[in-house]
Amino acid sequence: MSVPLTLLGLLEREPSHGYDLKRDYDAFFGRGKPLPFGQVYSTLSRLARDGKVVISDVAPGSGPDRKRYVITDVGATEVEQWLTQPVDPEPHLQTVLFAKVVLALMLDRPAAEYLDTQRSAHLHRMRELTEIKRAGNLVDALLADHGLYHLEADLRWIEMTGARLDALRKEVRP
Amino acid sequence: MIRFGLRLALAGGREALTRLLVIAAAVAIGSGLLLTTLAGVNAVDAQLTRYASIYPQASTAGAADPLWWSTRDDFFHGKPILRIDVAATGPSAPTPTGIPATPGPGEFYVSPALRELFAAQPADQLADRYPGRDLGTVGPSGLTSPDTLLAIVGGTPDSVGKLPNSRQVDTIDDKPALPETTVNLILGVIAGGLLFPVLIFIGTATRLSAARREQRFAAMRLVGATPRQISTVAAVEAAVAAVAGTAVGFGLFYAFREPLAGIPFTGMPFFPGDMSLGLLNILLVALGVPAGAALAAQISLRKVRISPLGVTRRVTPRAPRAYRLIPMVLGVAVLVFALGYRPETSDGQTAVFLPGLLLIMAGLVFAGPWLTMVGARVMARYANRPATLIAARRLADNPKAGFRAISGIMLALFVTSVAVGVITTIVDERGPAPIGSTDAGTVTTVFDEKTTSVPDTLFAELHAITGVRSATAIREAPDINTGGEGGMIACADLPSAYGRCAQGAVVIEVPTGLSRWEESASSTTEWRAASITLDELQRLPVSSVVVGTDGSAAAIERVRTVLEVAFPTFWVGPNVPGDFESDFADTLRGWEQLANVIIIASLALGGCSLAVSVIGGLTERRRPFSLLRLSGAPVRVLRRVVALESAVPMLAVAALAIGMGLLAAHLFLRAQMGYTLVAPQPGFYVIVVVGLVACLGVIASTMPLLERVTGPETARSE
Amino acid sequence: MSVVLEARDVTFSFGQTPALRGASVAVEAGEILAVMGPSGSGKSTLLHCLAGILVPSSGEVLFDGARVDAMPETQRSSLRRDRFGFVFQFGQLVPELTAVENVALPLLLSGVHRKQALPRAGAWFARLGLDGLEQRRSGELSGGQAQRVALARGLVAEPQVLFADEPTGALDSLTGEHVMDLLVSAAREQGTTVILVTHEARIAAYADREVMVRDGRVNAPDRIAS
Numbered sequence A: 001m002s003v004p005l006t007l008l009g010l011l012e013r014e015p016s017h018g019y020d021l022k023r024d025y026d027a028f029f030g031r032g033k034p035l036p037f038g039q040v041y042s043t044l045s046r047l048a049r050d051g052k053v054v055i056s057d058v059a060p061g062s063g064p065d066r067k068r069y070v071i072t073d074v075g076a077t078e079v080e081q082w083l084t085q086p087v088d089p090e091p092h093l094q095t096v097l098f099a100k101v102v103l104a105l106m107l108d109r110p111a112a113e114y115l116d117t118q119r120s121a122h123l124h125r126m127r128e129l130t131e132i133k134r135a136g137n138l139v140d141a142l143l144a145d146h147g148l149y150h151l152e153a154d155l156r157w158i159e160m161t162g163a164r165l166d167a168l169r170k171e172v173r174p
Numbered sequence B: 001m002i003r004f005g006l007r008l009a010l011a012g013g014r015e016a017l018t019r020l021l022v023i024a025a026a027v028a029i030g031s032g033l034l035l036t037t038l039a040g041v042n043a044v045d046a047q048l049t050r051y052a053s054i055y056p057q058a059s060t061a062g063a064a065d066p067l068w069w070s071t072r073d074d075f076f077h078g079k080p081i082l083r084i085d086v087a088a089t090g091p092s093a094p095t096p097t098g099i100p101a102t103p104g105p106g107e108f109y110v111s112p113a114l115r116e117l118f119a120a121q122p123a124d125q126l127a128d129r130y131p132g133r134d135l136g137t138v139g140p141s142g143l144t145s146p147d148t149l150l151a152i153v154g155g156t157p158d159s160v161g162k163l164p165n166s167r168q169v170d171t172i173d174d175k176p177a178l179p180e181t182t183v184n185l186i187l188g189v190i191a192g193g194l195l196f197p198v199l200i201f202i203g204t205a206t207r208l209s210a211a212r213r214e215q216r217f218a219a220m221r222l223v224g225a226t227p228r229q230i231s232t233v234a235a236v237e238a239a240v241a242a243v244a245g246t247a248v249g250f251g252l253f254y255a256f257r258e259p260l261a262g263i264p265f266t267g268m269p270f271f272p273g274d275m276s277l278g279l280l281n282i283l284l285v286a287l288g289v290p291a292g293a294a295l296a297a298q299i300s301l302r303k304v305r306i307s308p309l310g311v312t313r314r315v316t317p318r319a320p321r322a323y324r325l326i327p328m329v330l331g332v333a334v335l336v337f338a339l340g341y342r343p344e345t346s347d348g349q350t351a352v353f354l355p356g357l358l359l360i361m362a363g364l365v366f367a368g369p370w371l372t373m374v375g376a377r378v379m380a381r382y383a384n385r386p387a388t389l390i391a392a393r394r395l396a397d398n399p400k401a402g403f404r405a406i407s408g409i410m411l412a413l414f415v416t417s418v419a420v421g422v423i424t425t426i427v428d429e430r431g432p433a434p435i436g437s438t439d440a441g442t443v444t445t446v447f448d449e450k451t452t453s454v455p456d457t458l459f460a461e462l463h464a465i466t467g468v469r470s471a472t473a474i475r476e477a478p479d480i481n482t483g484g485e486g487g488m489i490a491c492a493d494l495p496s497a498y499g500r501c502a503q504g505a506v507v508i509e510v511p512t513g514l515s516r517w518e519e520s521a522s523s524t525t526e527w528r529a530a531s532i533t534l535d536e537l538q539r540l541p542v543s544s545v546v547v548g549t550d551g552s553a554a555a556i557e558r559v560r561t562v563l564e565v566a567f568p569t570f571w572v573g574p575n576v577p578g579d580f581e582s583d584f585a586d587t588l589r590g591w592e593q594l595a596n597v598i599i600i601a602s603l604a605l606g607g608c609s610l611a612v613s614v615i616g617g618l619t620e621r622r623r624p625f626s627l628l629r630l631s632g633a634p635v636r637v638l639r640r641v642v643a644l645e646s647a648v649p650m651l652a653v654a655a656l657a658i659g660m661g662l663l664a665a666h667l668f669l670r671a672q673m674g675y676t677l678v679a680p681q682p683g684f685y686v687i688v689v690v691g692l693v694a695c696l697g698v699i700a701s702t703m704p705l706l707e708r709v710t711g712p713e714t715a716r717s718e
Numbered sequence C: 001m002s003v004v005l006e007a008r009d010v011t012f013s014f015g016q017t018p019a020l021r022g023a024s025v026a027v028e029a030g031e032i033l034a035v036m037g038p039s040g041s042g043k044s045t046l047l048h049c050l051a052g053i054l055v056p057s058s059g060e061v062l063f064d065g066a067r068v069d070a071m072p073e074t075q076r077s078s079l080r081r082d083r084f085g086f087v088f089q090f091g092q093l094v095p096e097l098t099a100v101e102n103v104a105l106p107l108l109l110s111g112v113h114r115k116q117a118l119p120r121a122g123a124w125f126a127r128l129g130l131d132g133l134e135q136r137r138s139g140e141l142s143g144g145q146a147q148r149v150a151l152a153r154g155l156v157a158e159p160q161v162l163f164a165d166e167p168t169g170a171l172d173s174l175t176g177e178h179v180m181d182l183l184v185s186a187a188r189e190q191g192t193t194v195i196l197v198t199h200e201a202r203i204a205a206y207a208d209r210e211v212m213v214r215d216g217r218v219n220a221p222d223r224i225a226s
């Protein structure tokens, strides 16, 4: 789960204060594991250092919450790349995939296409594993099967999510 | 539950409706035939009762005013005319049935059919035989059949009392003519030949789409319906259809009663009123058929009631074994045994033949599955085409199911083949002499009263008729009871057509009819000399007059009329060979017709049973069949499967049944009468072939269904 | 590689219900193509159009360059019989025939004599691990065995294209994969083109390539370079 890219994505939606970012992150992606403030600000400052965000204006008063962050072109490109590139088909990808889908919907990007691309990537990997399984010995086959079953679970999730994109869009873009 | 069953039956959508209609139709046909059968037995009974009133019993005690009565046989164109001479001895003498009053001397009543003949034929051929005043028409109650030729002629007590076969009668009651055992026998034969297919048909129809229904019921069982509830639902469904069908069956019966009555099953047609139903009959059908259908439905659902899983997996039933042949073989053995051992009494003969025939009948039904299986296995072994292979395998797998639908056909064909074989042979052996032979033109009258001379005027009158070739008076041999031919004539009087005299004979011995019993008249017959002189011959009483004619009907009937007027006291009217026989043959032909009706009815029913079981087999296999079609198998192949599965066993069974029937008939004839079986007439085969073709037609009518059922939708929607 | 079977902009409707709305797909010779997609998307309909079972309302179906959709039914039937093989989800075995006779059925249907057809069919039993089951009836086989018999039947006539509609749909995953393994090996050995309809990824993973059917259209994802 990539926190920097997720925050970047949230910023692409609209310039936000750190506090808003944390709140949105917790609401959509945190799921009982809230992001500590410290991590939010350290991540944001690293992003600012890399030129992916800038601080637009500082409200009067004190505390980190007075800064409003805006995504830069570099940052936007990175988000774009991240979204379009399929994730390496590996087990336990749901959270990343989920973040991508929700962000894509928030940003009004073609989430279905991302999912399709991801499905292709998964299937491609599954084909490779199937090849290994068919050609190799039992140990190879069992290992391949392990991967295959997990990938299949991902794929099922992709399938389900794909079928409910419309509902999800309503949910994330009130 | 009953209400629920009713709702399922009536509002269960198109499929339920179709099933209801098919069962109702089956029951309608079945109950219609059943009613016809019952009414037919009643009609035969009524007819025979009236027949009995034509031959009343002589009174035992000396009643006050008895009626003199004499029933005699006369003939016209080979048809029998019943002549009843009556004379009342007093005012309280009974009146014959069917006429208002006993005719006096010189008066007569005739039946409508005879009156028509009077009008249509020259008087010197027929009407002249009944001199006197025609008082009117004999009513139906005095006639066995609308076609009966009958005359009731009045006379004086003296003259009638002297007639042959005369008796004094004090009551003319119509006692039921059919003894119960006969009725039972007739019913037994009809049940075998006709009702069996009906029952099979009803059974098969109830099974229609059994697979579907079983599924539905199995589903109900899964959600917790008890077997009893399922039974109730099934029974209600079947009973609803059966009640409707029975009602239609009654309608059919009454609609077709008149045409059916017109068919001369017994050799003469019935009055429509004869085909009546007793209350008991009506109740039997109206209540029994729906009850039977409900029962059949329950039986056909046995499997589902037991298990909620229904009949999902097809298991190959146990193959029938060869011991199934035993009853049939035993039956044939009994008949073969009867060849060597012939009981003296007719009861004893019945005791041998009836069990034999029944054994064969039951044996055929019992052996059928085994034979079907063996045939199918042979077929499967050599099958090269897929259709043949599939059909043969199915038959071999479940020969009982394959045979069930055709068992009715088999039985009907067996019964009728026996009947037709026996009848044809008897008719052939005893039928009328061939047209144009000397026999066919020979009119013989045998005297009951002995006269010593025949007036020359009579010979003149006879010779005056065109077509008469000879007229010979035959005198009674003195040694009539000690062998010899029975009659004698002068050699000079022997017409050459009837043989020649032994060398040097003056008086010869001849039979009373100038030809021996069961031999044909021939000019080459040599009659041996009698040991009396011409003078002694003239003193012997005349026993018969034999008139040779050219065989034309007009000549024969004119001769008959002249002879009857001249010798009114005949017992049996002057007759040509074949008069009796054709009468007898008519009766037999009536039975033959009955046999034909049974063949056609049972084949039609068998065809329907077949069609229904074909449909059942199709629905059972719709998925594999439709997938085969998807894979490119032409519909033609599937059509062939269906045709082979039904037509091949049907044809094989038909051949077997006819063969066994004719064999049984042959054994019966040989043992009983010493006759050799004569092949049935082409008409029989035509009827069988027409019936079988009709059956095939019914099977063919399921072909469109085959195409529909195995369309690509089936593969997709399941 | 040459295209052996192709659908071009095919549409098909069941009465008012459109099942295919301009589906295009090309299958290369020797390729194993998985057709995936949600239920009701038109996978089976597409397969039936490709196999000449259904005739599209518009568009073209080409087999070896010939317009299948323009052929009369008899010709399409014989095409299916002689050039195509089929494996369905279940229930394709004729219940009264033995397993080996079921396998021999396509041969018998195209007129091969029984004496040759039965040994040829029998050879498949060892190949698919079905030894000893030759004389069983379909009711006496497990689902997986029946499906392997069906596979043998689909391949016995050495078809150019094998159409398989959810061939493992009625089987558990292990048996299903076993059947797929056999299918793929046999198809490769014979060089048979396979069109495999499935909604299971692990089954589709046996294919060389997959296409997605959605709402009656085919989305072929770009190939991912390995």
Ligand SMILES: Nc1ncnc2c1ncn2[C@@H]1O[C@H](COP(=O)(O)OP(=O)(O)OP(=O)(O)O)[C@@H](O)[C@H]1O
Binding pocket: B713, B716, C014, C015, C017, C018, C019, C037, C038, C039, C040, C041, C042, C043, C044, C045, C046, C199
């Ligand atoms: N016989 C039919 N009559 C009417 N509509 C049909 C018929 N067969 C299929 N359809 C419709 O056509 C569409 C496509 O059906 P098809 O069977 O091709 O789907 P599928 O992708 O194979 O689905 P599944 O994965 O469930 O088998 C569906 O919407 C279906 O409802």
Ligand SMILES: [Mg+2]
Binding pocket: C043, C044, C045, C165
């Ligand atoms: Mg489908």
